[in-house]
Amino acid sequence: MSRLAVDHHAGAFTKNARIDLRDTQQRQNLRKATTTIRAKREAVVAEVEDWEELRERGRQIKAAAMADLDTHLLTLEASVQRAGGVVHWARDAAEANRIVSDLVKAEGSDEVIKVKSMVTDEIGLNDALAAEGIRSHETDLAELIVQLGDDTQSHILVPAIHRNRAEIRELFRAKLPDAGGVSDEPAELAEAARRYLRETFLRVRVGVSGSNFAVAETGTVGVVESEGNGRMCTTLPETLITVMGIEKVLPTFDDLGVMLQLLPRSSTGERMNPYTSLWTGVTEGDGPQNFHLVLVDAGRTDVLADEIGREALHCIRCSACLNVCPVYERAGGKAYGSTYPGPIGAVLAPQLNGMNEGSDLPWASSLCGACYEVCPVKIDIPKLLIHLRSRTIEEQGGPRGEAFAMSVLARTFQHRRRYEVAQKLAAKGSAPLSKDGRIEARLPGPLKGWTAVRDLPAVPQESFRDWWRKERG
Amino acid sequence: MTAAREEILARIRGALGPNRPLPGPLHEPGGVDVDTDRSRLVERFAERVADYRATVVAVTAADVGVAVADACARAGVRRLGVPDGLDGASLPDGLSVGGDPNAAGIIAVPARPGTRADALAFTELDALVARTPLAIAETGTIIFDGGPGQGPRAASLLPDVLIAIVPASVIVGGVEEATTRMGAIVRESARPLTLVSGPSATSDIELDRVEGVHGPRVLDVVIVTADHR
Numbered sequence: 001m002s003r004l005a006v007d008h009h010a011g012a013f014t015k016n017a018r019i020d021l022r023d024t025q026q027r028q029n030l031r032k033a034t035t036t037i038r039a040k041r042e043a044v045v046a047e048v049e050d051w052e053e054l055r056e057r058g059r060q061i062k063a064a065a066m067a068d069l070d071t072h073l074l075t076l077e078a079s080v081q082r083a084g085g086v087v088h089w090a091r092d093a094a095e096a097n098r099i100v101s102d103l104v105k106a107e108g109s110d111e112v113i114k115v116k117s118m119v120t121d122e123i124g125l126n127d128a129l130a131a132e133g134i135r136s137h138e139t140d141l142a143e144l145i146v147q148l149g150d151d152t153q154s155h156i157l158v159p160a161i162h163r164n165r166a167e168i169r170e171l172f173r174a175k176l177p178d179a180g181g182v183s184d185e186p187a188e189l190a191e192a193a194r195r196y197l198r199e200t201f202l203r204v205r206v207g208v209s210g211s212n213f214a215v216a217e218t219g220t221v222g223v224v225e226s227e228g229n230g231r232m233c234t235t236l237p238e239t240l241i242t243v244m245g246i247e248k249v250l251p252t253f254d255d256l257g258v259m260l261q262l263l264p265r266s267s268t269g270e271r272m273n274p275y276t277s278l279w280t281g282v283t284e285g286d287g288p289q290n291f292h293l294v295l296v297d298a299g300r301t302d303v304l305a306d307e308i309g310r311e312a313l314h315c316i317r318c319s320a321c322l323n324v325c326p327v328y329e330r331a332g333g334k335a336y337g338s339t340y341p342g343p344i345g346a347v348l349a350p351q352l353n354g355m356n357e358g359s360d361l362p363w364a365s366s367l368c369g370a371c372y373e374v375c376p377v378k379i380d381i382p383k384l385l386i387h388l389r390s391r392t393i394e395e396q397g398g399p400r401g402e403a404f405a406m407s408v409l410a411r412t413f414q415h416r417r418r419y420e421v422a423q424k425l426a427a428k429g430s431a432p433l434s435k436d437g438r439i440e441a442r443l444p445g446p447l448k449g450w451t452a453v454r455d456l457p458a459v460p461q462e463s464f465r466d467w468w469r470k471e472r473g
Numbered sequence: 474m475t476a477a478r479e480e481i482l483a484r485i486r487g488a489l490g491p492n493r494p495l496p497g498p499l500h501e502p503g504g505v506d507v508d509t510d511r512s513r514l515v516e517r518f519a520e521r522v523a524d525y526r527a528t529v530v531a532v533t534a535a536d537v538g539v540a541v542a543d544a545c546a547r548a549g550v551r552r553l554g555v556p557d558g559l560d561g562a563s564l565p566d567g568l569s570v571g572g573d574p575n576a577a578g579i580i581a582v583p584a585r586p587g588t589r590a591d592a593l594a595f596t597e598l599d600a601l602v603a604r605t606p607l608a609i610a611e612t613g614t615i616i617f618d619g620g621p622g623q624g625p626r627a628a629s630l631l632p633d634v635l636i637a638i639v640p641a642s643v644i645v646g647g648v649e650e651a652t653t654r655m656g657a658i659v660r661e662s663a664r665p666l667t668l669v670s671g672p673s674a675t676s677d678i679e680l681d682r683v684e685g686v687h688g689p690r691v692l693d694v695v696i697v698t699a700d701h702r
Contacts, residue, residue: 067494070485083663089478141675141686190675190683197687202593218659228630228673228688235626238589246481253659257652260668264612271521272612272648272670275688277626278655280663285586286625287665301484310488 011360040269083281117210521613525671558621
């Protein structure tokens with residue numbers, strides 16, 4: 001093959017994971033975090049009379065949204081405009097960033113307050129704004145921690161979970177003007193953040209948000225949150241700019257009834273999160289008088305083009321799959337090298353990048369299927385992983401050794417004589433390596449990685465075929 | 474901008490192809506089992522709100538003013554925001570909007586829609602008292618819809634204390650029933666909705682839940698039950 005072959009054993013995730021596995025502080029934090037959230041989720045899910053039915057309805061709503069995405073987006077645009085908002089369309093990250101920075105400059109502002117939005121991280125909005133001389137103030141506590149520490153996020157829901165309270169205390173003491181003597185008690189740290197951000201909320205005239213859902217029927221945009229900074233950013237500024245991936249549109253307002261049950265229970269393990277804001281355009285005398293909705297493609301239409309892969313667009317960003325994934329729990333989010341880590345990241349990120357980068361993310365999984373079981377909208381992540389593995393190999397080539405071995409095996413299995421000769425050779429060849437019926441040695445070559453952490457059963461000296469001939473003639 | 478729109482729509486149509494998947498029939502609403510006996514609803518609502526570490530009391534209409542006065546006393550409230558359309562009987566004794574402080578030293582300040590400067594001035598309030606038009610028992614949620622007796626959104630956000638008067642009659646069983654009512658409000662008037670379930674909280678530091686980052690740290694809920702109860 002002339003194209004660059006992908007060796008997923010040597011890919012970015014594998015390399016990064018090996019390094020991050022040694023970060024015992026992160027592993028400890030992650031284990032505590034994921035264990036805690038899993039238990040909370042299980043408890044509130046158990047309260048729901050028919051959780052499985054709710055999940056199926058969630059899946060259908062998302063499938064319906066994707067099946068007529070163009071129509072729903074046009075309806076959304078009309079609804080938002082009717083309610084006094086302005087709708088912009090962005091084909092890629094650069095276009096989205098340009099639209100936002102132009103809007104901010106048009107308001108005569110050189111700063112914005114931001115409520116956490118994964119799509120704005122994905123498109124690199126903060127850096128793009130900085131290049132235009134616009135300062136972007138992150139207002140989620142975890143985002144603030146990450147921003148102050150010049151760090152990157154490691155989890156969709158609790159992005160600073162890799163930091164413990166002592167580290168956060170040091171960060172606040174160093175970077176917040178007022179936080180000189182703060183202790184490491186979470187309550188005191190939160191109070192320091194509250195005081196620091198309060199002043200910012202009251203001053204900055206332009207807010208930037210993402211959107212958990214946008215209802216086409218009514219033009220209603222929703223932000224689901226816990227701290228109250230979302231309400232601050234979407235209520236206090238004069239101008240609100242909401243950046244939204246096109247896959248977030250929901251057909252009807254009633255669909256929210258299903259989503260608002262699935263999301264809080266799946267993400268924070270609560271019956272309901274503290275604050276959900278649902279606004280429609282602008283309202284005189286209450287909140288921002290200018291509302292802009294920026295609809296972003298940035299690779300989503302590529303994902304949509306894959307009949308199987310498009311299911312990844314159903315994701316409502318709850319992070320339940322992260323919390324249950326044995327790989328994520330140990331490797332942490334940064335190893336995925338993407339805004340979206342964990343199981344959903346492994347199937348979404350490569351596709352958003354047009355499958356161009358030879359990502360080894362589809363192999364960042366043991367295919368245990370726990371993610372599928374907890375996904376509130378029933379995204380069949382294992383199926384997507386396998387599908388993307390085969391797409392990657394087909395489009396970019398796989399390890400040559402593996403392809404060669406597979407073709408040899410195929411030829412061997414096609415003819416009985418060859419098969420039986422191979423069996424006898426295998427029995428003789430493995431005898432010196434076997435002890436008590438198992439091969440514990442690390443084998444050389446392509447089986448090295450596999451056998452480094454697994455035992456193989458030894459090849460029996462008498463094959464079943466030989467035994468059958470002997471016994472039954 | 475129009476070019477971007479046309480291109481994105483074209484990409485979507487290309488991606489979905491000529492034979493679009495048929496979504497199939499949607500399931501009938503099911504979800505959480507909802508007990509519609511009203512007294513059970515009130516009880517369930519009160520339990521769930523208390524779970525969020527909000528203070529909950531249930532009183533008859535005659536005692537609402539007293540309950541609000543108690544909430545003010547507990548939180549040391551001096552400047553109380555009062556929205557237009559809130560029944561005077563809901564206020565602590567001797568209080569009228571724009572009038573002198575009452576015996577307890579509380580002064581009632583109007584909390585009205587207005588400019589951004591008006592909204593920012595709500596930081597000077599210690600508390601807002603508001604009457605919610607809708608609440609959900611299953612999740613202990615109160616819902617504001619920007620109508621009478623509530624004030625603009627900033628009024629229930631900036632002061633540190635929120636005193637929510639919840640008539641028992643506005644409590645519905647579950648999220649979907651509430652969504653149906655919210656949908657009607659939005660279709661009719663496009664007003665902004667805010668769902669509040671407990672005080673604000675974060676678990677971002679080592680997953681230790683801390684109440685009140687932004688938004689009111691104290692939530693007092695006064696359920697108003699019918700007199701015959």
